[in-house]
Amino acid sequence: MTGSDVSPSFRLAYVPGVTPTKWVRIWNERLPDVPLTLVPVSAAEAPAALRAGDADAGLVRLPVDGTDLSAIPLYTETTVVVIPKDHLVAAVEEVSAGDLADDVVLHPLDDTLGWDDPPGVPAKERPATTADAVELVAAGIGLLVVPQSLARLHHRKDLTYRTVTDVPQSRVALSWPEGETTDLVEHFIGIVRGRTVNSTRGPRTPDGPKSERPEKKKGAASRKAAGKPAGRTARGGSAASRGAKRGKPRRRS
Incomplete structure (x- = not known):
């Protein structure tokens, strides 16, 4: 082949x-x-x-x-902290990194935020994955700061999350x-990027507007040609036809 x-x-x-x-x-x-x-x-x-x-x-x-x-x-993405539902942070809509200073904050090896200085108290060991870290949060070992989509991906009924300000975002x-x-x-x-199927920079299709435009122009020209005849008056007939009946005016001597 x-x-x-x-x-x-x-x-x-x-x-x-x-x-x-x-x-x-x-x-x-x-x-x-x-x-x-x-x-x-x-x-x-x-x-x-x-x-x-x-x-x-x-x-x-x-x-x-x-x-x-x-x-x-x-x-x-918005950055959030994953917490047990009975944690004090669950009572507010958002927290700062400073609000987590006294909590153990887990920092998994597959972290995606690229911390220079992770918030909170570091755990004795770093979990191998974000999924492992979520399990440790559920066990009451610590908290986890991640992009919101990862908090949703690893959702558990006994956990929730809140927005964290002044921290890196993914x-x-x-x-x-x-x-x-x-x-x-x-x-x-x-x-x-949200381009439509008929975008000039997007993929073209045989039935796109480029093939329709000549029809529109042709239609517009046809309507113009079929419009009200030039020179028609309220009495009917055209000025050109009446002029033909009167003939050319005679020149005075």
Whole structure:
């Protein structure tokens, strides 16, 4: 089988907490003949997966290390603290990093916030994953500060979360290998940027407005040609036809 015989497809990597559902739905509506395959990867593994060709593009967390990957920032997440429902912090809407100074705050090895100085009292050991840290919060060992999407991903009925101000925030971006900006990558860029199917920079379709505009111009010209004849008066008839009956005025000597 030659390369031209291979059906096109698109592989999209995504990190925990990111929900690509809306963009995948739009892709399936616009390119029903090009299957999109989701490739789950950890935040730390995402850049290597793109470099290795395991995915055509990926929804990743910034920063992306190296200069061989392109990235388009999409949005910034709210940072929250995950707490037991009976914790004192649960009584307020938001807290500052200083409000957590006396609490043990867990700092998992797969942390995505890139702390320079994590808040609270450090735990004796760092949990291996965010999922492990959530379990420790439920056991009353400490608290956990994470992007809001990760708090939702690891939701438990006995836990809740509150917004934390003056702390780092996680930014989500679309990334792909530099120099590998294929037509399908461009198509997905248009989707995440909110371009419509008929956008001038987005993917074109045979039935887009560009093919309709000549019809509109033709229609406008036809209506103009079919409008009220020039020179028609309230009495009926045209000025040109009456002038023909009167003839040319005689010149006085």
